[in-house]
Amino acid sequence: MSNQTNRHDDLRALLEHLNLGGMAAVFADLALKAAKENLSHEAYLWELGKHEEELRTQRRTARLLRASALPPDKTFRTFELKRLKASLQLQIERLKSGSFLHSATNVVAAGLPGVGKSHIAAALGYELILQGHPVLWTPTSNLVQRLLAAKRDLRLPQELARLDKFACVILDDIGYVQQDRDEMEVLFTFLSERYESKSVIITTNLVFSEWNHIFKNPMTTMAAIDRVVHHSVILDMMEVESYRATEANHHRKLQQEATQIAAQKPAEIVVIGGS
Numbered sequence: 001m002s003n004q005t006n007r008h009d010d011l012r013a014l015l016e017h018l019n020l021g022g023m024a025a026v027f028a029d030l031a032l033k034a035a036k037e038n039l040s041h042e043a044y045l046w047e048l049g050k051h052e053e054e055l056r057t058q059r060r061t062a063r064l065l066r067a068s069a070l071p072p073d074k075t076f077r078t079f080e081l082k083r084l085k086a087s088l089q090l091q092i093e094r095l096k097s098g099s100f101l102h103s104a105t106n107v108v109a110a111g112l113p114g115v116g117k118s119h120i121a122a123a124l125g126y127e128l129i130l131q132g133h134p135v136l137w138t139p140t141s142n143l144v145q146r147l148l149a150a151k152r153d154l155r156l157p158q159e160l161a162r163l164d165k166f167a168c169v170i171l172d173d174i175g176y177v178q179q180d181r182d183e184m185e186v187l188f189t190f191l192s193e194r195y196e197s198k199s200v201i202i203t204t205n206l207v208f209s210e211w212n213h214i215f216k217n218p219m220t221t222m223a224a225i226d227r228v229v230h231h232s233v234i235l236d237m238m239e240v241e242s243y244r245a246t247e248a249n250h251h252r253k254l255q256q257e258a259t260q261i262a263a264q265k266p267a268e269i270v271v272i273g274g275s
Contacts, residue, residue, distance in 0.1 A: 022055035023048045057132075064129045070137045070170075074122035083116070084240060091235060095124055098131050100199060101167050106228050107201040111237030117203040120235065121170050124201060133167040140174040140187070140202075147186035156186070160193050168199045174214060175206035184215050188224055195227040202228065207238070 008028055015024035027048060034044040076096075081089050095107060107124070109117040125135040138146075150159035163169060194200055206213065208225050215221040 020052055022052035026051050060132060061129060064132075064134055065126075068125060068129060068135045068137055070125050070129075070135070071118075071122050074119045075126050076123045079116060079119050079123055084237070088235060088237065088240075091233060092120060092124075095233060096127050098128050098133060100233060101128070101133060104194070104196050104199055104231060106199055106232040107235065108228060108232055109201070109203045109235040109237060110207060111205065111235075111240055112242060113205055114242030115237045115240040117205075117235075117237060118172050121172065121201045121203050125168065125170050128168055134165060135168045135170065136163070136166040137170045137172065140171045141176065143169075143171060143190070144183045144187050147190060148183055151182070151186055156189070160190065163190070164193065164198060166198070168201060169194070170201040170203075172203050173205070174202050175204040175210075181216070184217070184220065188215065188220055191224055191227050196231065200228070 011027065012024045015021070015027065030044060030047050030051070033039070034047070039047070081092065084092075100107065107121075109120055111117050122137060125137055128135050147156065147159060150156045191200070208229070211225055212218060212221045215224050
């Protein structure tokens with residue numbers, strides 16, 4: 001028994017030394033299971049390897065989620081895709097596969113406030129992370145300030161290189177950015193650096209003809225649009241009704257129904273103190 005205990009301890013130490021912590025944690029229990037179920041050596045090793053793979057996947061996903069800064073509750077589980085027309089649903093289903101990353105294709109979700117652009121972008125980011133891709137979520141204004149600070153400190157190339165490690169950067173609300181010349185230049189530099197190299201997902205409440213409000217200079221605006229749109233999928237959500245409008249209409253309908261029921265109900269006569 002002592003030799004068996006020592007062998008277990010030695011094997012556990014060896015597996016941990018080889019960075020196989022998942023195997024080290026379960027090899028003894030799986031060995032008992034294999035003996036009871038008369039599993040072959042190959043089947044036992046397969047079970048061990050599968051456990052190690054699952055544990056590493058869980059750790060990698062947790063690590064990527066922490067680094068992504070994605071909003072925690074904005075996944076496809078909490079989004080009603082049926083609100084969207086069939087063509088939009090089909091586009092989104094195709095994007096879920098993550099194949100657009102391989103061709104450095106961009107995604108632009110354009111629509112009025114409250115239609116779910118940011119939710120869809122975040123949900124796509126979550127799907128990409130489940131596939132093992134590093135993703136960064138950031139409000140566009142925050143990214144601009146981050147790049148501007150790096151430029152002032154003469155480390156813009158290093159910051160761009162750091163951002164290049166993300167397979168996809170999600171720029172939320174690019175339409176709300178009101179930039180001066182320096183801010184416009186660093187955003188344009190970022191988009192140029194990722195052109196035909198890495199993907200970006202952009203949400204905006206502006207159609208492309210209004211992007212001059214972002215980049216100010218007409219030539220820079222045209223160049224920025226060209227870099228974003230050249231290889232892109234456009235999710236046109238301009239005709240989608242906002243969540244808030246949908247909820248307001250639903251609430252209004254309930255109130256109207258309640259009023260109609262109250263009007264149709266005959267008045268009750270209450271006699272007080274009668275004998």
